[in-house]
Amino acid sequence: MDGRGAECTRRDPCSNWNAALRAARPGDVVNVLPGHHGSQKLRKADAKPVGSAPVLFRGAGTGSTRVGQLDVEVPETTFASLQVTSEVRVRRTASGTTLSMLQVNGIVDLEADRSALLDSRVAPPADRDAVQVRSGAADVAIRGNVIGPGPRTGANHVDCVQVSWASRLQITGNTLYRCATQSLHLKPDRGDVVDVLVQGNAIQGCVPRSDACNGYNAFDVRTAGHDIRDIRVIGNTVHGGVTFDDVPGLVLQRNLMNDHPGCLVGSTDNVFGRGGCDRPEANAVRSVRFVAPDADPPDLRAVPECACAGYGAR
Template sequence: MLSDTAVAAPPPTGPGRRRRRWMAAAAVIAALLVAGGIVLAVRDVAPTSVNPPDFIAGPDPSTSSTSATRAPTASASGTASATAPATPSASASVAPGDALYVAPGNRQGSCREDDPCTVGRAFADLRDHPDSASGILLTAGDYGVLEIAASSVTEDGRVLIGVADGADVSIDRLNVLSPNTTWTGITVTGVLYLRPSAVGTILDGVTVEQGGLFVRSGDTVVRNSVFRDGSSLDGIQIGNGASGVRIENNVIRDYNQQGDTQYHSDCIQVFDASDVTIVGNRIANCSNAGIILSHGSGKGIDGLVIESNWVQGCVVRGDACRGGSALDIRESSAVGMVVRNNTVLNGSVRIGTQPDAVFDRNIIDYLSSCDSAMTNTIVQRWNPGLCSQPDALGSNGNRMGEVPVADAVAGDLTPTDPASVLISPVGGEPAAAGIDGSPLPADVAGASAG
């Protein structure tokens, strides 16, 4: 028998350095009539800034190196004044005519628009009769902490979940254990957690505010979504065995270091993961790093591709963003890594010494080391106190140069002078497409030809 039960969610458990600061909440238990294993936890069970159980804070690199590009001053509140790019649009949607409609709480309706049912009832109906509806639409209300159990969808099925037209839907946290779910148009204010059993999850046109996404699942796609305004946690964290993950065409920005925990804030952190692709994203203003690779439990990072992204460090330096790295890929356990056609500004780039790594056709604002290996790359600045010129400049297609962009503060890194991104390439192939989806010529560095 499948049940929907409203209970207080248990606090995260597990190893590591995490704080256990949980609010007392009364457990509310109500037996319901349908089958499904969906758990709806009551609102305000725990602070939304608390990190999930197996959160791993990566290394906190020195922030002494700074970009020579002068960043604008922080606002009086200490928050970034940069304007975020436009929200990407989702490519998936639920057809309202034959959808199942759900509402928070213990409603025993028939899943029609004028008589919504519980989340568990809708999942059970689609699990048992997969062709009976186009998907599930959430009607207005406060869903609190929503957990989708592993038994909710069959291995060969798929359920599309969206928001009813015009509905004001509130989700404090979303914890997905079920495989093969597609989420579109939802907003989560807090943590969105994809557990290892949530294989085949697709997040398309999702917004996560004041929290982050933690990916532990395989064959997962995150696209056309926005992650913003978190404190002392990552925008997207991929680790603990996650495999086959694609992060595409998202905005990840404005994660500060002002939360209750001591965890550092990265836009994207990767550890203990394989076959991860990060492509076509707009990343900015995360206090510790734009993209960082971490050691985790030492299982390594295998087959990471970082292509055609706009990556910025702290565009606005202040209490909200203290000046970390824009890109830190020094983790020695990374094998088979390709970093190609990215534009990386407003922060230092830290390149490792992995022997099989490809670092090709990138634009770098500030290079932190003089012996970094690279090809066909444009470097704007480095620390002249370490060397008169980085070893790689002047060979293998690398050169020094300035690349003016449209509006770094607003996150628009389109080059205003197309000639400034041209290179004389020596070997290698460009990324298949730039950040706008158009083909990239072989003689262009960075994520856009202008």
């Protein structure tokens, strides 16, 4: 696809992504040639059947393949090796959508079941949450991404990843850093947040407090107007403040945090940078320092003096 033809073939490439989707069979690859392709909306009228092999839209050739806004209504599509300069929105109808190896200079909204954001870089503009998971999305994966930093102006709320209504969500192996309010924010503002795995992530809050950073929390799990339960936080490294409400089914294990999350029933076998409970607990308190916390992105490996091997992200 480069804008010259009408047949959406190698000999006669087209510019219309919906035409390419109509021409593709389940499992086909649509090669998107370098250049700026404007904003693209994949309409549900051109959708393949739910459950069919995904159609792959892939940046091809040498040079950058750029899109303004990518608005996805259709199910069973994968988008790979593209640069997005505004926004990616995976709507509720777009089940089975995968975003892979994208460079997003903007935001990502995941509203669909079986949607995934993989191995991508998301750098949000000021005053926007980088990634939102909402609208009751289920079976969602956010894995292997670098997300942040996220500055703010005034009193705006800015998160790297905000989860407000989702179930069976996996947030694994990401670097989430320096977003002005929280870098990871789980709070059921819009609907239930149930069955979430947070594992192997490096999570950093923003410091010091400034106009661009309220210096609040790196990571929080909060109650709100809907149900939140069964949150498993395993093997993460957290640099910055943490606030965890003691929600049903909350598990914290083998995390490395320079703060203390409070006296939580499900908190065992972690390393914290300071004490926080009067009663005995099955966690260690040590001096927690990191290799290069000020780098961009940060290197949150613990320094050897911590003796923290086996804890935190690897």
